[in-house]
Amino acid sequence: MELYGDRGFDAxxxxxxxxxxxxxxxxxxxxxxDKREVxxxxxxxxxxxxxxxxxxxxxxxxxxxAVAAGVAAAATFLTDQEFSxxxxxxxxxxxxxxxxxxxxxxxxxxxxxxxxxxxxxxxPTASVAAETGMAVFRVAFERWVNGTHSGSLAEMIQEGFSAxxxxxxxxxx
Amino acid sequence: MELYGDRGFDAxxxxxxxxxxxxxxxxxxxxxxDKREVxxxxxxxxxxxxxxxxxxxxxxxxxxxAVAAGVAAAATFLTDQEFSxxxxxxxxxxxxxxxxxxxxxxxxxxxxxxxxxxxxxxxPTASVAAETGMAVFRVAFERWVNGTHSGSLAEMIQEGFSAxxxxxxxxxx
Numbered sequence: 001m002e003l004y005g006d007r008g009f010d011a012x013x014x015x016x017x018x019x020x021x022x023x024x025x026x027x028x029x030x031x032x033x034d035k036r037e038v039x040x041x042x043x044x045x046x047x048x049x050x051x052x053x054x055x056x057x058x059x060x061x062x063x064x065x066a067v068a069a070g071v072a073a074a075a076t077f078l079t080d081q082e083f084s085x086x087x088x089x090x091x092x093x094x095x096x097x098x099x100x101x102x103x104x105x106x107x108x109x110x111x112x113x114x115x116x117x118x119x120x121x122x123x124p125t126a127s128v129a130a131e132t133g134m135a136v137f138r139v140a141f142e143r144w145v146n147g148t149h150s151g152s153l154a155e156m157i158q159e160g161f162s163a164x165x166x167x168x169x170x171x172x173x
Numbered sequence: 174m175e176l177y178g179d180r181g182f183d184a185x186x187x188x189x190x191x192x193x194x195x196x197x198x199x200x201x202x203x204x205x206x207d208k209r210e211v212x213x214x215x216x217x218x219x220x221x222x223x224x225x226x227x228x229x230x231x232x233x234x235x236x237x238x239a240v241a242a243g244v245a246a247a248a249t250f251l252t253d254q255e256f257s258x259x260x261x262x263x264x265x266x267x268x269x270x271x272x273x274x275x276x277x278x279x280x281x282x283x284x285x286x287x288x289x290x291x292x293x294x295x296x297p298t299a300s301v302a303a304e305t306g307m308a309v310f311r312v313a314f315e316r317w318v319n320g321t322h323s324g325s326l327a328e329m330i331q332e333g334f335s336a337x338x339x340x341x342x343x344x345x346x
Binding site: 062063064067095098099102121124125127128129131132134135136138139140143156159160163164165166167168169170 | 235236237240268271272275294297298300301302304305307308309311312313316329332333336337338339340341342343
């Protein structure tokens with residue numbers, strides 16, 4: 001991550017990363033498919049934790065609350081604001097990384113929808129609830145990494161879901 | 174559009190498109206910056222129509238209803254299901270086009286949030302409502318172009334916002 005920040009993503013080679021980490025290139029490739037995967041190594045685990053939280057939400061809660069439990073679980077995983085901020089800056093600067101990040105986001109949304117259908121939520125409610133939860137997550141994450149707001153990611157997520165309720169039920173005028 | 178479908182996007186040249194449309198290349202470039210713009214020529218107009226509808230919603234309605242009015246306005250613009258389906262297939266098959274489509278979607282979400290702030294909606298409610306509306310729009314549009322469901326885009330959008338209310342307020346168990 002440091003190397004990417006110093007040199008830019010494209011100019012950093014696997015040899016550079018392996019050397020900094022005290023690994024051989026061969027060992028590096030045993031852990032990561034390519035140099036991009038270093039940035040996305042946590043994504044599969046994150047998805048697993050988030051989807052498990054949707055599954056484990058009490059059966060009686062509205063679909064969006066099950067999704068909110070899944071999104072909130074991300075905050076137990078994403079605790080290093082400085083790391084997330086640097087990672088985000090890198091991704092924003094590179095279209096190939098942006099694409100990979102978007103694909104991972106789309107996959108997570110689909111996994112949420114599938115978990116809701118398993119809970120007995122019908123379509124299109126399952127997809128709408130899943131994508132809405134992802135929208136709240138993205139807004140909360142952006143506020144957190146942009147750092148113009150104090151507060152943890154958990155707080156940003158909670159504020160986001162409160163804002164959703166406000167947006168859906170309250171008058172604005 | 175026909176040419177893209179027959180030959181694939183990459184293999185179709187501006188000369189091909191101009192010839193099919195009975196234009197010279199010079200005339201083509203007076204209307205479109207490049208061959209990708211042919212697919213996105215309607216996007217600016219669509220954004221304008223959608224944002225205007227958010228602005229014109231009654232001041233007393235909840236933020237999501239103003240956004241819903243904006244999303245519903247898309248259905249008056251997107252009426253040719255076969256065209257939208259072919260366009261979507263093309264975009265799905267080409268990462269560069271996908272990226273452009275995602276950028277246009279992000280810009281529309283930001284424009285919705287700005288229109289809501291003008292209506293006096295505070296952050297993060299404005300961003301959450303805007304991104305939630307975009308999420309409903311994407312789910313509705315996908316159901317419409319996938320065509321496994323009968324019904325117009327307007328109906329899919331209405332069902333999507335009903336599903337949002339269900340997801341936020343109803344029990345699922």
